[in-house]
Amino acid sequence: EPKRTLTPNEQDKLSGDMRELYDRLLPSQESEDRRAQLIEKLDRILNEEWPDNDIRVNVFGSSGNLLSSTDSDVDICITTPLKKLESMHSLAALLAKHGMDKVVCRAAAKVPIVKCWDPELELAMDLNVNNPLALQNTRMIRTYVQLDDRVRPLAKIIKYWTKRRILNDAAFGGTISSYTWICMIISFLQRREPPILPSLQKITGHRTKSEGGETSSFADDVESLKGSGAANKESLGELLFQFFRHYGYEFEYSKHVVSIREGRLLSRKEKGWDPTDYGDKESHNRLCVEEPFTTVRNLGNSADYYAWHGIHLEIRRAFELLENGLQLEKCCEQYEFP
Numbered sequence: 219e220p221k222r223t224l225t226p227n228e229q230d231k232l233s234g235d236m237r238e239l240y241d242r243l244l245p246s247q248e249s250e251d252r253r254a255q256l257i258e259k260l261d262r263i264l265n266e267e268w269p270d271n272d273i274r275v276n277v278f279g280s281s282g283n284l285l286s287s288t289d290s291d292v293d294i295c296i297t298t299p300l301k302k303l304e305s306m307h308s309l310a311a312l313l314a315k316h317g318m319d320k321v322v323c324r325a326a327a328k329v330p331i332v333k334c335w336d337p338e339l340e341l342a343m344d345l346n347v348n349n350p351l352a353l354q355n356t357r358m359i360r361t362y363v364q365l366d367d368r369v370r371p372l373a374k375i376i377k378y379w380t381k382r383r384i385l386n387d388a389a390f391g392g393t394i395s396s397y398t399w400i401c402m403i404i405s406f407l408q409r410r411e412p413p414i415l416p417s418l419q420k421i422t423g424h425r426t427k428s429e430g431g432e433t434s435s436f437a438d439d440v441e442s443l444k445g446s447g448a449a450n451k452e453s454l455g456e457l458l459f460q461f462f463r464h465y466g467y468e469f470e471y472s473k474h475v476v477s478i479r480e481g482r483l484l485s486r487k488e489k490g491w492d493p494t495d496y497g498d499k500e501s502h503n504r505l506c507v508e509e510p511f512t513t514v515r516n517l518g519n520s521a522d523y524y525a526w527h528g529i530h531l532e533i534r535r536a537f538e539l540l541e542n543g544l545q546l547e548k549c550c551e552q553y554e555f556p
């Protein structure tokens with residue numbers, strides 16, 4: 219039977235180690251500045267090449283949700299009425315002309331992207347054109363991060379752990395994306411007793427209007443929402459320990475679906491993701507995470523049964539290393555392929 223909680227002394231020790239690690243993970247001002255310069259530079263290159271086309275350069279992903287590290291790539295969405303940019307080829311050619319290296323065009327992908335590396339600013343980037351869906355979920359993640367001071371350090375440390383253990387590459391590794399992990403973290407914090415986070419899509423009011431006069435589809439008025447989780451006094455150390463305990467031992471993968479839209483767990487039956495409807499006999503042990511805006515989408519799908527089994531074992535490994543001696547460093551040790 220896994221240990222249920224940490225003693226106050228253990229919590230202090232683990233929280234202190236987490237604070238120290240968090241300080242090291244925060245991107246330097248210099249790296250934040252380079253990100254801002256990249257956006258200005260792209261804006262200038264694009265609008266000089268195709269003037270009067272209302273081309274805008276928007277940031278999403280970790281560069282926009284307060285969870286980036288110095289080495290995170292920059293996710294960029296270009297919006298414009300200029301349709302020819304959507305084929306990606308002229309964009310790729312222009313970037314190469316302006317000194318970008320390793321330009322790769324994935325025009326046939328589900329979301330077509332151009333990837334490249336800026337040798338001057340030393341940043342990798344992924345660009346899409348007119349696919350602004352992710353701008354909205356990025357803004358919502360950023361809002362959640364700002365609501366309680368514990369969210370950012372907890373999420374950054376869990377993200378660091380997923381990188382070091384190679385558990386966060388949905389595209390290549392058959393695992394799950396950083397975005398999916400972030401949804402799991404937010405859901406966990408919504409279900410603490412008392413809750414640390416609300417469901418921003420469910421609560422009424424607290425919505426601001428954009429420049430265009432449109433009301434936000436989720437509560438986003440940080441000033442009026444901040445501190446709503448203050449009745450919960452759990453420490454950072456206790457939260458990290460309980461996060462691994464929860465997804466390692468408590469969460470019932472055969473029954474439950476993570477839903478930050480609802481702020482509670484859904485049953486796989488009510489969601490229509492019942493293992494018996496899925497077809498494969500192994501689907502009872504599979505992660506189900508509802509995408510908060512496109513709710514028919516299961517973010518857990520990028521990991522098949524075998525991949526998920528491996529991730530589950532890694533979660534339990536992390537729990538056991540904390541349970542036995544609060545070994546945060548060992549927990550985040552770089553995974554070496556055998």
Ligand code: ATP
Binds near residue numbers: 280353355396509
């Ligand atoms: P990292 O620092 O590891 O790059 P990240 O926060 O940028 O983390 P990614 O998983 O790279 O996270 O995803 C980038 C962004 O793309 C997310 O913030 C989200 O806005 C969007 N995104 C990723 N996967 C999906 C998806 N399946 N559905 C909708 N949006 C997604």
Ligand code: MG
Binds near residue numbers: 279280281290291293
């Ligand atoms: Mg990213």
